[in-house]
Structures are given as structure tokens and as C-alpha cells.
Amino acid sequence: MAGYEPKAIEQKWQAVWAEENTWEVANPGQPGFEEEKPKSYVLEMLPYPSGEPHVGHLKCYAVGDAIAHFRRRHGFQVIHPMGYDSFGLPAENNAIKTGEPPRVATERSIASFQRQFREWGISIDWSRELATHTPEYYRWTQWIFLQLFERGLAYRTEAPVQWCPKDATVLANEQVVDGRCERCGTEVIQRNLEQWFFRITDYADRLLEDFELLESWPEHVITMQRNWIGRSEGAEVVFRCEEVDLDFPVFTTRPDTLFGATFFVLAPEHPELERLVAGMPAEEEVREYVNRVGRESAEERGAEDREKTGVPLGRSVVNPVNGEEIPMFVADYVLMEYGTGAIMAVPGHDSRDYEFAQKFGLPVERVIEGEDPEQARDEQGLPYSGDGPMTGSGRFDGKHNREAYEEIVAWLEGEGRGKPAVNYRLRDWLVSRQRYWGAPIPVVYCDACGIVPVPAEQLPVELPEIEDYAPQGKSPLAAAEDWVATECPRCAAAARRETDTMDTFVDSSWYFLRYLDAQNAEAAWDRAASDYWMPVDQYIGGVEHAILHLMYARFFTKALADLGHLGVQEPFANLFTQGMITRDGAKMSKSKGNTVSPGDYVERYGADTARTYVCFMGPPERGGDWTDEGVEGVNRFLSRLWRLCEEVEARTEPAEPSAAEGAARELLAKAHWAIEKVTRDFQRGFQFNTAISAVMELVNDAYRLKDGLYGTAEGDAVVRFATATAGSLIFPFAPHLGSEVYERLAGGRVWEQPWPQADPDLLVSDTVTLVVQVNGKLRDRIEAPAEAPEEELLRLARESEKVAKHLDGQQIVKEIVVPGKLVNLVVR
RNA sequence: GCCGGAGUGGCGGAAUUGGCAUACGCGAUCGACUCAAAAUCGAUUGCCCUUGCGGGCUUGUGGGUUCGAAUCCCACCUCCGGCACCA
Numbered sequence: 001m002a003g004y005e006p007k008a009i010e011q012k013w014q015a016v017w018a019e020e021n022t023w024e025v026a027n028p029g030q031p032g033f034e035e036e037k038p039k040s041y042v043l044e045m046l047p048y049p050s051g052e053p054h055v056g057h058l059k060c061y062a063v064g065d066a067i068a069h070f071r072r073r074h075g076f077q078v079i080h081p082m083g084y085d086s087f088g089l090p091a092e093n094n095a096i097k098t099g100e101p102p103r104v105a106t107e108r109s110i111a112s113f114q115r116q117f118r119e120w121g122i123s124i125d126w127s128r129e130l131a132t133h134t135p136e137y138y139r140w141t142q143w144i145f146l147q148l149f150e151r152g153l154a155y156r157t158e159a160p161v162q163w164c165p166k167d168a169t170v171l172a173n174e175q176v177v178d179g180r181c182e183r184c185g186t187e188v189i190q191r192n193l194e195q196w197f198f199r200i201t202d203y204a205d206r207l208l209e210d211f212e213l214l215e216s217w218p219e220h221v222i223t224m225q226r227n228w229i230g231r232s233e234g235a236e237v238v239f240r241c242e243e244v245d246l247d248f249p250v251f252t253t254r255p256d257t258l259f260g261a262t263f264f265v266l267a268p269e270h271p272e273l274e275r276l277v278a279g280m281p282a283e284e285e286v287r288e289y290v291n292r293v294g295r296e297s298a299e300e301r302g303a304e305d306r307e308k309t310g311v312p313l314g315r316s317v318v319n320p321v322n323g324e325e326i327p328m329f330v331a332d333y334v335l336m337e338y339g340t341g342a343i344m345a346v347p348g349h350d351s352r353d354y355e356f357a358q359k360f361g362l363p364v365e366r367v368i369e370g371e372d373p374e375q376a377r378d379e380q381g382l383p384y385s386g387d388g389p390m391t392g393s394g395r396f397d398g399k400h401n402r403e404a405y406e407e408i409v410a411w412l413e414g415e416g417r418g419k420p421a422v423n424y425r426l427r428d429w430l431v432s433r434q435r436y437w438g439a440p441i442p443v444v445y446c447d448a449c450g451i452v453p454v455p456a457e458q459l460p461v462e463l464p465e466i467e468d469y470a471p472q473g474k475s476p477l478a479a480a481e482d483w484v485a486t487e488c489p490r491c492a493a494a495a496r497r498e499t500d501t502m503d504t505f506v507d508s509s510w511y512f513l514r515y516l517d518a519q520n521a522e523a524a525w526d527r528a529a530s531d532y533w534m535p536v537d538q539y540i541g542g543v544e545h546a547i548l549h550l551m552y553a554r555f556f557t558k559a560l561a562d563l564g565h566l567g568v569q570e571p572f573a574n575l576f577t578q579g580m581i582t583r584d585g586a587k588m589s590k591s592k593g594n595t596v597s598p599g600d601y602v603e604r605y606g607a608d609t610a611r612t613y614v615c616f617m618g619p620p621e622r623g624g625d626w627t628d629e630g631v632e633g634v635n636r637f638l639s640r641l642w643r644l645c646e647e648v649e650a651r652t653e654p655a656e657p658s659a660a661e662g663a664a665r666e667l668l669a670k671a672h673w674a675i676e677k678v679t680r681d682f683q684r685g686f687q688f689n690t691a692i693s694a695v696m697e698l699v700n701d702a703y704r705l706k707d708g709l710y711g712t713a714e715g716d717a718v719v720r721f722a723t724a725t726a727g728s729l730i731f732p733f734a735p736h737l738g739s740e741v742y743e744r745l746a747g748g749r750v751w752e753q754p755w756p757q758a759d760p761d762l763l764v765s766d767t768v769t770l771v772v773q774v775n776g777k778l779r780d781r782i783e784a785p786a787e788a789p790e791e792e793l794l795r796l797a798r799e800s801e802k803v804a805k806h807l808d809g810q811q812i813v814k815e816i817v818v819p820g821k822l823v824n825l826v827v828r
Numbered sequence: 829g830c831c832g833g834a835g836u837g838g839c840g841g842a843a844u845u846g847g848c849a850u851a852c853g854c855g856a857u858c859g860a861c862u863c864a865a866a867a868u869c870g871a872u873u874g875c876c877c878u879u880g881c882g883g884g885c886u887u888g889u890g891g892g893u894u895c896g897a898a899u900c901c902c903a904c905c906u907c908c909g910g911c912a913c914c915a
Contacts, residue, residue: 003867227911253914254915696853776847813895824896
């Protein structure tokens, strides 16, 4: 008997799928569109094509493909496309090193990804394939930029950015690792530069509210986004510095503690700092402090155990609630990026202010009484962040602080010294990059007209070929002088092109829409296509994108809906995040030399083994450690199924299995049990590890029982049915072998068959194993009729010899019967 | 520090409306086949005591609720992930 040779089987089926374009689906109105079927959009995050796919890709696409297959066989019209996030830094860095144009290396990688996806047998609709670096794609990325620009959602302004002095370039946040440049290890500093931003903060509240629209997202992903957006409610309160005639608004979440403000702090970057100290004795010291802080990296400044530092300004502001003058300081624990860059300091009720006050010998006042009466009134127990009655707060004394909160804000508002306010941690999205390998930002600068968007009909603004990719402190595109020099679309005067390109997260924030109408040369997508297919019914990807990509895509969806291009508010109705695969307990990396190349395993064991293994390692949402023994175990299982198939094909004829007795009944029931189990595991959060183990059990039982069943019509039929069912159930994970087994034993194409249905009659057996406990300890197991009444079960339990031993000389004080399961006799 | 998630055999993991702990896989041991090995097939495999029959113990730790707890409650420990001076 020939052994399991995955290569031959896999090539056979891949050829069928390629020739027949099996996984293509049509849009509404197109030929082949199946009106009667419900739709399902199954999508995995598109890969960044770099070198070869790794095991993370294998797992993501194996999981997504299993879901796609499962849905197809449940009668859904499944759209399951694929593309490449093909702009990005690794290709550009490679170009700087080797001189090879990023396009060449990228397209080589794409070819490798395409080949491997086909070798893995992923059921992709190739007619919808896209790559974000092609002008056909980024034309529409630019179009969206212009749409946002027209709406005022894209704007240009000066902002602090991460700057690597050695490479003389701006770095993306994700290129800054622990305050250092990812490429050369140099510590990054902040610089102010003119940059392009998307106004995502306008959508902060909707991004929060619309979590409600999501059907099923992991709770921790939502929590991470919620924290990232960081909405806090409070009040804006204005403190006035009479000496320089300036108002200083602050944001606070605790207006109820206003009476306890004993000093006032500005961030070192605060724009009014110069003016405050000009000509003052503190001028020199403040300047030195600001410079020192400015030289420090974000890492140093944010260090956990950092001691509070600061300098008094020699100025004071007036507390609007009580007219008290309080001293001003500059201190680096106040951040310019959050709130107004200034705070009222309430050391009695804020641990950071308390720490600062201790260090500088500043007064600490209690304005809210604590719950502990011992410590309620004096400085004991401060700083206190809880609730309680007000004290030392003038006419609010005695009121509960929660109540006073509202009254103080209302009163300040009446005085014109404050108002309710909401603050967010979320910043606007910095999208410009001084890099070559990205979509050019489609604007020109005209001396007369200023910033002028490139008219949509002139898109794409194509990326020019250049010689030197090394960044010089501005985008390498600036060196392409012929390209930069253009004419103003508005007044036709000489003008310059924007030389920055867009963050690659922009490309991946809308790709799921382009899939819907990938060939459309007239529009980014047709509204009818997006109305039909959106939202994505199941999105699958790594949890590392929990915040950035997923939030940007949500923002784009909302903005595009507002612009009338989309009919949904949320792009991804259901999200599944797969866990990371490690090796020897560690994250795979080239430097550690512990990487696993899926290609090697596909070559050696076949794609079905590799795919099934990554689904079998453990719950897919959790990580797992890759072991070669584990791969071999799965390969052994698939080989077993294969050999069983060959034997069954040779020894039996196709026939309808009938309800039977004895071993035939047992195996038939097992097959139906497996159908039920696999189906339920799919439906309950993709528990593929246990689904696969159920098919293993079915195959094990078939091996155990087959020799006793061969030879009778009934037995043959049951063995054949069980084996074909194993093929059918393993198909979503091992599509080639599943197809082969099913074709040989049942005939036809398994993916065209409806998902099997378990016969409820075969899921219940006539007898059950009755567990008998004495005082909660297991003493015997008895076969009992499933329908036996309680008295009967009790009688059987008491009659057991093993049980009797433990009842000897004791009195039964209580009898607990769980029908069909257990009897517990309580004795004394 | 804050917010999540998780602690079960030698290993990955199963079992959660409270009712057989350790499914399935790996590893290990033994047997069959073989000149032999590999592959394959079959058996055993939580720990401790016991020649055996059998008994005791066991789901991070300590308490609690219950006839009965991996599962519920309280306190604590450890690990992983995210955020981290966010006013």
C-alpha cells in the first residue's frame, strides 16, 4: 500500500482550484452572482511582503481559510481575498544598503508570497488581488487623502517628531524602540517640523461609542483602544497671572479639589515660559532646566523611578475659587502634549503633586475628608484620592465632593473662569514620512496659492525612479528635481510637489474596500459593491495591531461614511486575534536563529500537515511553541487517515450507512459525535485544537473497530461513512487530503457538499456510565439504562459491591441523584 | 503603579449552567512485525503507598460555600501582554 504522499495530492487539488478559479465570487450585477446566498466577508490582515512568509502568516491564513471553508459549506457566498501591504521601510532600508530599488525586492517577495499561498492551498479569490505599492492602488490612497483634505480632516502643521541625528531623518513612532533608532541604535530626539496630520481626534467619541456596534471583538482589544483614546471628563479652569497679564487654562478631572491647589506647574515646552521669566532672577535657571530636559530622551523622562525636578519661576497665579496667589513652577512631570501643558497642583489629593510638594517644601492642604475618621482631618493619610465631605473649601464645606464638583464647575462657568471639558490622550495621526517607499502625498506648493491639492483626475502622483534612497534630512524624493518641479494646478505658475510620502498605515486603512472592486479603474470602489459586502464579517489577525491598524481603519470607515462613500460605520463586525507562535519559548527572530520557515515544513510534510498543526497547537487565540515532534504527530494522524482511506476504498463499496447495533452502531455514533463536536467548536470561537482532536478520535475508533466490521454490508458502509466523514470534517484544515478522501470514498467535491449534520438520535446512547460516589468520592462506575428512574439508579448504586464496602456500618443520611450522570451517597 | 489574560501530568493542552480531572497530541516503556532498524500496528503511562487486592493524594498557595469545587466566593503568590508622571 502506498504511503501518504502529500505532494501529489496537494498538486492535484491546487491545479483544480487554479484552473477552475474555484474561489472566485461575483459582485451583485455581475455574471455568476448567486443572489439566493447570504454573503460572508472573511478577511485576514494582509501581509507585508518581506522575503518569505513566516509561521505567523501560516497560522493567520490557516485559521482564516478554515473559517472561509466552513462558511461556504454552510451556504454562504464567501468573499476571501488577498493582497500585499507592499510599501514600507524594510524594503527601503534594504535599498539603502544594497542599491536595489525597493520595487524590485518587493515584487520578488510578492511573487514568493503568491507561490506559497497557492502551495498552502488557501482558498483565495485571486481576481481581487492587490498590492498597495502599485499606482493602480495608491492612486486611490491619494484620492482618499484628497477627500479628507477637502473635508478639513487632513491638515499640515508644525509638530514635534522623533528625529535620529545619525541617520538625519524623521522616524515613525514604531521605528523608535526604547527611545533609540531601530536602525542604528542612536538615541532619538524631538524636533519640530511641518507635518501632515489626519484629524482622528474629531472621531474620538464616535470611536468610543461605536464599540457598541461591534458584534464580537476580544474584550481586551476594545479595552486597549479605549485606554489609547483615553477620554477623561473634567473641567477647564482659568488661572490668571496678573503680573504678565496672561490667562492660564488648565484641564482637571478634579475641580472639587480646587481649594487645595497650593502651586501651579507649566511643562518645560510651554510657549509662555519665556515671557514669564524674561528679566526675572529665575530666567537663567529656568532656561538651563528647559534645555536640560529638552536634551533628554523620552525614555529618560518617562523613567519609572525618576525623581521630581523643577524650578520656581518667581511668578504666581490666582486661584479663581478663592483668590489665593499660588507660586508657579516649571517641571517636567507636566507634559505639553496633554491638556493645556499646565496644571493646578493639589498635593493633598494627587500623589505626583504631593511628591513635588514634599521635595520643594510646599504646603499640602486637605480639602476632602477621608473615610477613616482617625486620618480624616489632618495631613495624615494624604495624598487622599477618594471621596468624602469637603473641608477647607469655603461655602462648599460639608458637601460631598461629588456634589460640590458640579456646583464648583457651574459657579466658575458663571464667573467666566471655567467650563466643563473633555480631554483625550489620543493625538491626531501624523501621516507624513520623509521617506521614499510610500504613496506620495498629492499636493503641490505654489508661492501664490499656497497648498494646492492635485486634482483627482491627475492622480496618481506617481513615485519617480531615483538613484539614492538614503535619507538626507528630508525625503529622498526631494532629490528628484524634475519630479518636484511642477506647475500649480490652480494658477499654472511654477510650483513644487510635496516630497513626503504617506505612512503605510494609510494604505492598509482601506484595502478591505478595494478588494470589493479591485479592477475598477474609474473609482476606488463601487458603492453598490461596498453596500453588498461590507462590513467584514470575520477579521483575523495578530493582536499586535490591536490599536494602530484597527483604529485607523475604523477612523477611515467613519470618515468615508461621512463623505458618502460607504454605508457602514464599522469595518469589522467580528474580530479574531490569533496568538503568536514561539520557538523554544521565545519570539522568533533572525538574530536568535530560532526562526521556522513554513516552506521547509510544507516541502517535507505537506501543506495540510503544516496548516493542521498550527490549528492544533492550542486554542488559536493563544500563542504556542512550535515543536517538530508536534508537527510529526499531526503528520502521523493525516497519514493514518490516508492509509485508512486507501484500505477502505479497496475493501468496501459505497453504500448508505444504516442505524445498526454493536460495533457498527458505535462507529456510526462516533462519526455523528465528531460532526457535532467539530461544528460546535467552530461556532464557539474557533476552538480548532479540540475540533481536530475530535477527528483524531474518530479515526482512532475507525482503526479500532474496522477489522470487526469489514465483510458485512452494514459494517462496510459504516466504516466507509466514518472515514469519508473524517475527510469531510478535516477539510477546512487539510483541504487537499480532505478533498481526496472524500472524493475516493463518497465521490464528488467536498467543498461543494453542505457541511454534514449530526443525527440527534445517534448522539444519545441507550446506556450511560453511572458514577457512584460515597461522600463525594468516586467508588464505582455502573452501566445503567439511560432512561432509568432515580429509584432504579439508587438501587443499582447500593447493590454495587465496591460501594457496599464503603457503606459498611455507616448510615446513609442523604442521597443525591443526577439522572444520567451520578449518584452520591452521603454516610455518617 | 494601573488595566487585561493565564497558572491543570515529563511537555502542548482537554474538561467551566458546580457532578467521571488529565480527552487529543507529544514524550516514555513494553509487545507484535523485521535478520536488524525505521515505519506501522497494539498495550501501558498523574503522583505516593502496596508483592497483590486495594488505598491515599492531586488542577499556583491558604481559607470558605456545597452532598460534591479545576469550575463559585475571599485573601495571597507567580508568569505573560498592554499602558505608564495623561492632571
